[in-house]
Amino acid sequence: MSLTHTTCPDVRFFLRLNFTTIVNRPLTKFESDSIIVWSILLTAIIIPNAFLVAVIMCKRSLRTYSSILVGSLCVANVLYCLIYILPVKIIVIGNSIHPFTNIYCQLSNNVIRFAFVCCMNFHICSISLEKFIAISSPFWYNQISVYKSVMFVVILLVCWILPTMVAFLPLIIHWWRVCPYFCILSEMTANRRVGLQVWNIFWAFLMFLLPTSVTIIFYIRIFLVAKDHVSRIRADSQVSSPTNTPSIALKAVKTVAIVVGVYLLLQTPYNVYQLLATIDKELGLRVHRLNVREWLFYLASLNSVASPIIYGFFNKNLRDGVLSFFRRLHGPRTGLSTTIVERF
Template sequence: MSFVKKDLFTPCLDVHFFLSHNVTAIVYRELTKFEIMVSIVWSILFVCILLSNLLVLGVICFKRSLWNHSSLLVGSLCLANITYDFMFVLPVKVLNIRNSIHSFVNIYCQLSPTVIQFAFVCCMNFHICSISLEKFIAITSPFWYNQISIYKSAMFVVILLVCWILPTFVAFLPLIIGWWKICPNFCLLSEAKENRYQSLQAWHIFWSFLMFLLPTIVMMVFYVRVYLVARDHARRIHCTSVGIQPAVTLKATKAVAIIVGVYVILQTPYNILQVITVVDYRVIPGETRYLLREWLAYAASWNSVASPIIYGFYNKNLRSNIIALVCRYKSSRFRNVSRTSLLSK
C-alpha cells in the first residue's frame, strides 16, 4: 500500500499530447554532436565490458578445475557486469533511449537511470565486497576454508543471494513506499509532492552510502586484514627462509593497493558529485554538472572492465587457464595462416 495519495504526485506528462500539438521534437529529435560522441565512447566501453567479462566467465564455465567458491564469486561478478552492460549501457548510453510512443520504452527509460543503474552498480560492488570477504576467510581460516562442507557452500549461496536480491529490492524501494510513480506515456517519473526535496535528498545520500561508501569500507577493512595476516605469515616464514619475507610482503602490498586503488579511483569522483548535487545543486552550474556527471559515470563504469581483469590476474588457476586459452588461440591462428600461405604457393 502506498503511503502517499495519488493526487499528491507531480503530474504525468504524455507524449501524445505534444504530438497532437505538432511538437514532434519531444520524440523524434535528432541527436546532437555531443550525444553522438557520448554514444561512440560508451560503445567502446560496451565492447570492452562484454569481451573482458565473457572471457573470464567462459573460462570459469568450461574449466571444471575452476569450479570452486572463489571462481564462483568472480563468475557471478562477470555475469552482473554483462547484465549491466546490456540493461543499462547499451539502451541508455549507446542507443540513447528516450521518449517514445510505446509505453514499454517510456517505462524502461524512467527505470534505467534510477532503479536499473542503482541495482546493478550496487550488485557489482556487493560482489567485490564478497570477494574480499572470501579472501579474508581463505587466509585467516585456511583449514576451515579448504574443507568440503555443506555449511560453507550454504554460506556462499546466501552471499550470492544477498548480492543479487538486496540491491534489486532496495532499488525498487522508492516505488514500493510511494515516493515515485511510473508514467507510461513519458520518460519521466512522477514524484510525491509531500517533502519532495527532503525525500530526494535522503534517497540519493542513502544510495551513495549503500552503493559505494559501505562496500568501500567493508572491502578496505577486509583487504587490510588480508595484508596484515599475509605479512605476519611472511614474517614467520622469514624465521626459517631468509629473503622470502620482503618478496611476499611486497606482493601482498601490490595486490591490495591495485584492487582497492582502482576501485576507489574510478568510483569516488562520481559518488562525491552525486552527493554534492543533491545537497545543493547550485554549487555546480547546470551544463557543467551535466558534463561532469556524464564523464564521471563513464569513468566509474570502467570498473566493470577492470574488476574481471584484476581478479582474473590475482587468481592463479584462473590466470593460467586464460593464458593457456589465449596461447592456444594464437597458435591455432598461426597454423591456419601458415597453411593458407603454403597452399597459395
C-alpha cells in the first residue's frame, strides 16, 4: 500500500531516546523578547474591544445594526487574542505528550489564525456594506423590516461560519491529517508543493484581497454618494460662493482615507510577503532568518487595536455612548455636532 500522507513523528519515541528538549525546548532570545511585545499587543487589543462591547451591551439605544456589526468585530478581536495570541505567541505551545496540546498546536497556525483573520476582515467588509446601505438607501435602512433583520443575520453568519468552514476544509477533505503526538500536520504526498502554493494563494485571496477590494469599492461609493448629497444641498440652498461649501465632503474624504488607509497600511505588507514567500521558497527562507514574517504579522495584528477605535469614533451612536460613559465619571461636557458623514 502506497503512502498517501507524510509520516507523523511520535514525541514518545524521542523521549525514550532521552531527547527531552523536543518537549521542554528552551526559548530563544527572540522568542523571549517576542513574548513581551505580544503581551503588550494582547493588552492593547483586549481593553478597547472589551470596553466597546460592554458599552454596546449596557446601553439599549446602542443595539443597532451598525453597532452590532462593530460589536461582533470586537468580539472576534478578543477571541483572536484568547484563542490564538495567548497560547501561541505568549505561552508558546509546542510538542507535548498530551494529544490535545499537539492537535491545538497544529491547528493554531494552520487553521485558527487564518479563520480569525478572515473573520475580522469579513467584518470590516460587512461594516462598509452597512454604511453604504445606510447612506445610499436611508429611507429603507431606517424602516423596521423583517427582511433587513434577516439580511444582517445572514451577514453575521457569513462573517463567522464561512471563514471557519474554509479554514477546516483541508482537514475535511483529508488533505491534511492531525498528528496526535507531534506538533506537525501530516500532508498528502501527491503534488504536495503545488497544493500548498495553491492553498496559500487561495487564502490570500479570500482572507485579504476579496474583502479589501469589496471594502474599497463600498467606501468609494459612499464617498461619491456623500459628494452627490453635498451638491444637492448646495443646489437647494443656492450657494454660489465656494467659501461657503459645506464641510461634509472634506469630512467624507478624511473618513475614507483613515478607514481604508489604516487597514491597507497594516494588512498589506504581511499578505504581500506571504504571497511572495509561497511563490518563491528560497526568498521565504532567506527572509525568514530575519524574522520579517513575525514582525509583519505583528503589524497586521495591530489592526485589531485600530478597528474598535476607528469604528467607535466614526459611529455617532457608539461615540456618544462612550462619551456619555466618561461624562458620568468626569461631569457634563459639551455635545458634538452631527453631519451626514457620521453615517460612516
